Amino acid sequence: MKEKQEKITLEDLKLGSDILLKRVYEENRSKFLNFARRYNLTEEENIDIYQDAYVIFYDNIMSGKVESFTSSISTYLFGIGKYLIFDKMRKNKKTVGSNYELDLVKGDSQAIEEIELEEQSLSKEQELLKRHFNSLGDKCKELLTLFYYRGFTIEEIMQHENYKSENVVKATKSRCMKTLRERIQANNPNRI
Template sequence: MNQPLAEALTHLRMGNQSFLITFYEEQRDHFARWARRQHQLEPAAAHELLRGVLVDFYDQVADGRLTKLPPDLRNYLYGMAQEQIQAQKTTAELPQVEAGRRQLLLRVFSQLGPDCQQVLMYFYFRGYNFEKVAGKMGFANATVARIQKTSCLRKLLDLQARLLSGGGAEAGASAAAV
């Protein structure tokens, strides 16, 4: 990591990921030790987690959600990893009813077309506004993105209602196939 952090941020925005690759190569063993000590993760799982965190970090920079590098990048990235691990633990500890509801929703979500899945992911999980969704999806403007999101959400709820009511052999069969 010889290049200054401000220069690295500029390079990341332009799509040059060499800074992140270098960070990964320099930090992966240290990260694996930290993950094993703090969270009992095996090295392979720790390396996968670090790669995922670096991809999330890159997305934050590329999307403009992160406009300047944190003063201590390593602590920032380890904090992101900590949050992901906590989220996984929280999900694992959900009551069975909630876990079942989430599994049903994931099954129904997987029945949506890829465009609907992407629109809903961008809006609800990435927190993109309609302008950004429109840009990412190639829609004419934010209004089109809003209409698409509403349409996709309506499809998701209709599929869920059909599956819950047991209506239609094709809904049950396609849900079982997923």
């Protein structure tokens, strides 16, 4: 007979209870694997990604990198996993057309990938994205990193960064993306 389970808090996890950490792993595993299947990776890759996401999640909790959750534990864990999926897809698609990353920026997709890209494998477009991302102000870089890299929702960003409303977050994100697109286009007008 299954008992009603109480909500797990960050403080509970920081205590390092093997039972609670195992519970988080098991409660999210099948949900994540179902979510990951839409990205057409192999089942083995999805399992590896979930395990890697969980290790990062665990390390972030235990090292104190996470001071509070602005979303559910599942949402935070899935955000890490979503980034790892996109990273895996990027590595698998080395033969995809060279506009891949710029298309993500152009479409304001939730798939903007890791900003600190591996130096040795950067395409021209990745170099443009990296250089112009790094030229943005700290507030824009933080907001875009939270949204695209860490998978935060607009509401979560509002709470995490102490914005006054969701509309302010949306407007700021829109301005940051517009600035990024304009800088990339100014440097390479035929691409966008």
